[in-house]
Amino acid sequence: xxxxxxxxxxxxxxxxxxxxxxxxxxxxxxxxxxxxxxxxxxxxxxxxxxxxxxxxxxxxxxxxxxxxxxxxxxxxxxxxxxxxxxxxxxxxxxxxxxxxxxxxxxxxxxxxxxxxxxxxxxxxxxxxxxxxxxxxxxxxxxxxxxxxxxxxxxxxxxxxxxxxxxxxxxxxxxxxxxxxxxxxxxxxxxxxxxxxxxxxxxxxxxxxxxxxxxxxxxxxxxxxxxxxxxxxxxxxxxxxxxxxxxxxxxxxxxxxxxxxxxxxx
Amino acid sequence: xxxxxxxxxxxxxxxxxxxxxxxxxxxxxxxxxxxxxxxxxxxxxxxxxxxxxxxxxxxxxxxxxxxxxxxxxxxxxxxxxxxxxxxxxxxxxxxxxxxxxxxxxxxxxxxxxxxxxxxxxxxxxxxxxxxxxxxxxxxxxxxxxxxxxxxxxxxxxxxxxxxxxxxxxxxxxxxxxxxxxxxxxxxxxxxxxxxxxxxxxxxxxxxxxxxxxxxxxxxxxxxxxxxxxxxxxxxxxxxxxxxxxxxxxxxxxxxxxxxxxxxxxxxxxxxxxxxxxxxxxxxxxxxxxxxxxxxxxxxxxxxxxxxxxxxxxxxxxxxxxxxxxxxxxxxxxxxxxxxxxxxxxxxxxxxxxxxxxxxxxxxxxxxxxxxxxxxxxxxxxxxxxxxxxxxxxxxxxxxxxxx
Numbered sequence: 001x002x003x004x005x006x007x008x009x010x011x012x013x014x015x016x017x018x019x020x021x022x023x024x025x026x027x028x029x030x031x032x033x034x035x036x037x038x039x040x041x042x043x044x045x046x047x048x049x050x051x052x053x054x055x056x057x058x059x060x061x062x063x064x065x066x067x068x069x070x071x072x073x074x075x076x077x078x079x080x081x082x083x084x085x086x087x088x089x090x091x092x093x094x095x096x097x098x099x100x101x102x103x104x105x106x107x108x109x110x111x112x113x114x115x116x117x118x119x120x121x122x123x124x125x126x127x128x129x130x131x132x133x134x135x136x137x138x139x140x141x142x143x144x145x146x147x148x149x150x151x152x153x154x155x156x157x158x159x160x161x162x163x164x165x166x167x168x169x170x171x172x173x174x175x176x177x178x179x180x181x182x183x184x185x186x187x188x189x190x191x192x193x194x195x196x197x198x199x200x201x202x203x204x205x206x207x208x209x210x211x212x213x214x215x216x217x218x219x220x221x222x223x224x225x226x227x228x229x230x231x232x233x234x235x236x237x238x239x240x241x242x243x244x245x246x247x248x249x250x251x252x253x254x255x256x257x258x259x260x261x262x263x264x265x
Numbered sequence: 266x267x268x269x270x271x272x273x274x275x276x277x278x279x280x281x282x283x284x285x286x287x288x289x290x291x292x293x294x295x296x297x298x299x300x301x302x303x304x305x306x307x308x309x310x311x312x313x314x315x316x317x318x319x320x321x322x323x324x325x326x327x328x329x330x331x332x333x334x335x336x337x338x339x340x341x342x343x344x345x346x347x348x349x350x351x352x353x354x355x356x357x358x359x360x361x362x363x364x365x366x367x368x369x370x371x372x373x374x375x376x377x378x379x380x381x382x383x384x385x386x387x388x389x390x391x392x393x394x395x396x397x398x399x400x401x402x403x404x405x406x407x408x409x410x411x412x413x414x415x416x417x418x419x420x421x422x423x424x425x426x427x428x429x430x431x432x433x434x435x436x437x438x439x440x441x442x443x444x445x446x447x448x449x450x451x452x453x454x455x456x457x458x459x460x461x462x463x464x465x466x467x468x469x470x471x472x473x474x475x476x477x478x479x480x481x482x483x484x485x486x487x488x489x490x491x492x493x494x495x496x497x498x499x500x501x502x503x504x505x506x507x508x509x510x511x512x513x514x515x516x517x518x519x520x521x522x523x524x525x526x527x528x529x530x531x532x533x534x535x536x537x538x539x540x541x542x543x544x545x546x547x548x549x550x551x552x553x554x555x556x557x558x559x560x561x562x563x564x565x566x567x568x569x570x571x572x573x574x575x576x577x578x579x580x581x582x583x584x585x586x587x588x589x590x591x592x593x594x595x596x597x598x599x600x601x602x603x604x605x606x607x608x609x610x611x612x613x614x615x616x617x618x619x620x621x622x623x624x625x626x627x628x629x630x631x632x633x634x635x636x637x638x639x640x641x642x643x644x645x646x647x648x649x650x651x652x653x654x655x656x657x658x659x660x661x662x663x664x665x666x667x668x
């Protein structure tokens with residue numbers, strides 16, 4: 001059983017919601033990742049989403065954009081991201097690791113070479129926000145061959161036919177975009193999230209886990225989202241806290257522990 | 266090539282094109298495609314657009330015989346397609362009106378657009394004023410500096426111009442920001458993309474709205490000369506004026522076509538926007554919704570571009586141009602900043618037409634090609650816009666201080 005599947009199964013058996021923090025690799029400093037991952041684990045993370053920096057991240061708000069720009073200025077490349085991911089495994093990190101990146105760098109490496117390298121690095125899944133299902137066939141197949149999950153996204157604007165399309169193809173979990181928009185912290189969950197999650201659940205069945213992200217910026221919003229879905233993804237609000245390298249790990253651990261308490265409370 | 270029917274149902278021109286957008290936008294681009302295909306077949310929609318073209322834009326724009334330039338070059342007869350005489354001063358109004366009418370049909374009352382040189386922004390602001398639509402235009406702050414006059418024009422037309430500070434603060438960054446706005450407001454907003462770029466159906470739709478250029482030019486040259494031209498020349502940023510001129514001639518195999526990219530400070534310098542001409546950085550990739558040639562580094566990060574003309578200063582080329590090049594139906598070359606300036610002066614002094622810096626990139630190629638053709642052959646150059654907006658830039662480049 002894959003790490004993603006096993007993690008959600010274990011959490012579901014104990015009636016817990018998965019917490020998946022997002023970290024931009026190479027932010028705030030080139031070598032920040034290992035300490036931040038340790039902090040996330042200590043704070044209570046269940047899975048990790050690791051951002052692969054791209055020069056033109058059109059689905060991201062200003063905070064994540066700025067973090068990826070800084071990471072690129074720190075000399076981060078896709079190959080370096082994969083090397084750092086592998087480094088996490090060598091240090092004994094056992095959480096599921098989901099890579100999130102835009103398509104062009106993956107395309108340049110080659111879909112097959114990327115899938116092989118991601119598997120070799122110990123990643124479990126890949127999210128590509130500018131690659132909708134129609135364009136994702138080659139990457140999905142290449143990842144599947146290497147035992148990785150291509151993680152599909154659904155949005156409140158997705159109609160029933162798209163829900164069914166993703167239901168047929170999804171592995172690992174489905175990433176639900178909580179709001180119509182780009183990434184960025186809001187203090188409360190978008191109003192339409194509940195009806196959206198219910199609509200997806202009705203279409204895709206109970207088996208596949210649903211994780212919800214975009215705009216979840218506080219313990220309260222995480223708790224609201226956690227009541228709806230199997231997992232909660234928090235990015236921007238975490239990135240905002242860790243801009244200062246001297247305090248980044250301590251801030252990350254504290255904030256993730258707050259989110260954990262929100263989910264478990 | 267006898268029958269040309271691209272893109273296919275997946276929005277592909279061969280391997281180029283497609284629709285690489287966040288899931289949130291997929292239903293919207295499908296809706297636009299459905300509405301556009303219906304509108305294309307709807308005689309009332311076409312009649313309304315034709316009426317605006319005639320009574321508001323001033324179409325058909327003239328096809329001008331360039332007598333002195335023809336004599337000066339001593340070869341082919343040179344004709345100029347005068348998109349500089351279209352209302353707002355460039356071909357951009359053709360697409361802006363077409364899409365604004367489509368937005369009305371979709372019930373979208375708010376328009377967002379990107380602009381580089383400001384010509385598409387001004388055209389969109391104009392179409393929105395005409396039709397009573399709300400309009401927000403994103404523009405890189407570097408371009409706002411270069412094109413201050415167009416910023417003022419847009420604001421006078423009632424449009425909100427939002428400066429974009431990210432990246433190189435030019436066209437690519439403005440498109441990112443316009444797409445972020447669109448993702449956020451997709452339920453009531455239409456993204457009026459200005460070039461033959463972006464996700465399907467934009468490259469097809471923009472091409473079709475701009476094809477009025479080529480249809481008119483064909484009818485006009487047949488009337489004036491009784492035969493087709495040997496060669497078409499147009500500048501290529503995203504490529505909307507070029508595809509608009511080329512497309513109606515694609516099945517006329519005797520007509521050669523050449524697109525001119527921005528060579529900036531020269532290919533060797535790395536400071537350019539010539540996607541087809543620099544093998545170090547111009548490779549297949551995916552940028553802002555479409556698979557095409559993209560200037561980028563080895564890691565797939567998008568390169569910073571440079572051109573004296575803001576409208577050509579962009580890292581990707583429209584996917585249909587990549588396809589025409591692969592099929593060897595069109596050729597592509599480049600002109601440097603300096604060559605474009607020479608072209609601008611030449612056209613100004615020989616014909617009394619000051620072209621936009623974008624359009625001026627086509628002139629050096631004319632100078633190279635015309636002498637090799639015979640006097641009974643014809644070249645049509647697309648003068649895609651007028652140069653008024655560029656006077657500060659040109660004066661700077663020529664070392665002249667204005668006012």
